[in-house]
Structures are given as C-alpha cells and as structure tokens.
Amino acid sequence: MSGELLKRLGVKVNPELLELALTHSSFSYENSCESNERLEFLGDSVLGYIVASHIFQQEGKLPEGDLTRLKNSIVSAEALAVAARRLGLGEELRLGKGEESSGGRDRLNILADAMEAVIAATYLSSGLDQAKQLVVKHILPMLGDPLALREFADPKTTLTERLAKLARPNPRYEVQSFGPEHNLVYSAKCFSGDLLLGQGEGRTIRSAESAAAAMALKNMRDR
Helix, strand or coil: CCHHHHHHHCCCCCHHHHHHHCECHHHHHHHCCCCCHHHHHHHHHHHHHHHHHHHHHHCCCCCHHHHHHHHHHHCCHHHHHHHHHHHCHHHHCECCHHHHHCCHHHCHHHHHHHHHHHHHHHHHHHCHHHHHHHHHHHCHHHCCCHHHHHHHHCHHHHHHHHHHHCCCCCEEEEEEEECCHHHCEEEEEEEECCEEEEEEEECCHHHHHHHHHHHHHHHHHHC
C-alpha cells in the first residue's frame, strides 16, 4: 500500500486498516488472513447515511421517491467503481492469483466493494467527519454526472467521443503480448496521431485496450 494513495484520499486513515480495506477475499483465502468484507458491510451503511443526509439537505423540495432514486444513483456500484478507479485503488488491491490473472483489478464489483471498505476504514480511523470528507470529495461529484459512469463502462467509446470534440485524430492502439503462452499478458498503448495518450495491461487484448483508454482519459483530465 503506497503513501501516494493516502495523499490521494486526502483523509486520515490507519495504514493497517487501509491495507485490510484493500484485501480481497481471494487473497484472504490463499493467505489465511482477514478480508475486507466486514469493512465493506460497515462502509455501505456509513456511505448511505452520508449521502442521504447530504441530498436531504441540498434537495429539500424533492419528494421521498426522487430522493431515493438520487441516493441510489450515487451509492451504485458504477459510481463507487468510478471513484475507486480515479483514486487508483485497483493498483493497490491485494488479490489472489486467480482474480489477479482474470482482470480483478479492473472489475466493477471488486472496485466498488473496496471503495466501501475504504470509507469504513476512514470512519473507524478518524470518525464520521473524515469519512464525510472522503465521500464529498470523491463520490458526491458523481451526482448528475452520467458521463463519469459511462467512462467506466466504456472508456474506449468515451475516449473516441472526447477526441472528436477536440478535433483530434481518433485513438489507435498498439498491442504487444508477453509471458508464457498459457499465461499471456497484453500491453496496449493508446495514441491520437503520434501522441501517446495512455498505456494499460490486461489478460485480453480488449481489456488491455480498455485500460489504456481509461488511462488516456485520466491523463487528459490531469493536463
């Protein structure tokens, strides 16, 4: 677990609890240690309270049904996975060999569960105010941002559309493979014209290109 992740989170979290929050059950099974499932359970409730409280105060004129739909959109697995990806949680996950080889670092449910576990780790480490700060900074911006959710689901299409709006050449991908024949890993580079936008790896060509497109989108935001 890197110190850079703590900086990106922007809150105070006990490093041991954060490591536990990033420990998937597949790693736990292989190494006879605790997983993040209990933290995930707590984080779900903490997140629900923070989001419900926020939208109740900010959207005071909405009826109960609309408030519920709004809350559900923010605490959805898609929204949580987007936040997790932007924070780089996937790179920090502790995964078993099977999940590692099958692309678990970029799997929606694994990322969403890890995000909930990180919220719980923050709550247990530093209290509700710090957990709220984490949610406000990294998850609530997803409110009313369907483009962010689509970016997770289909980064290649999102990148193509983003480049078109900027009147830049369509993305093209260069893919190489490495490793033994029975355990190939693909590495993709994403270009617009001659400009390298991003790189990514995956167990299939498609997943490698998607990872490169997602990194290209992140790099374009950061510039």
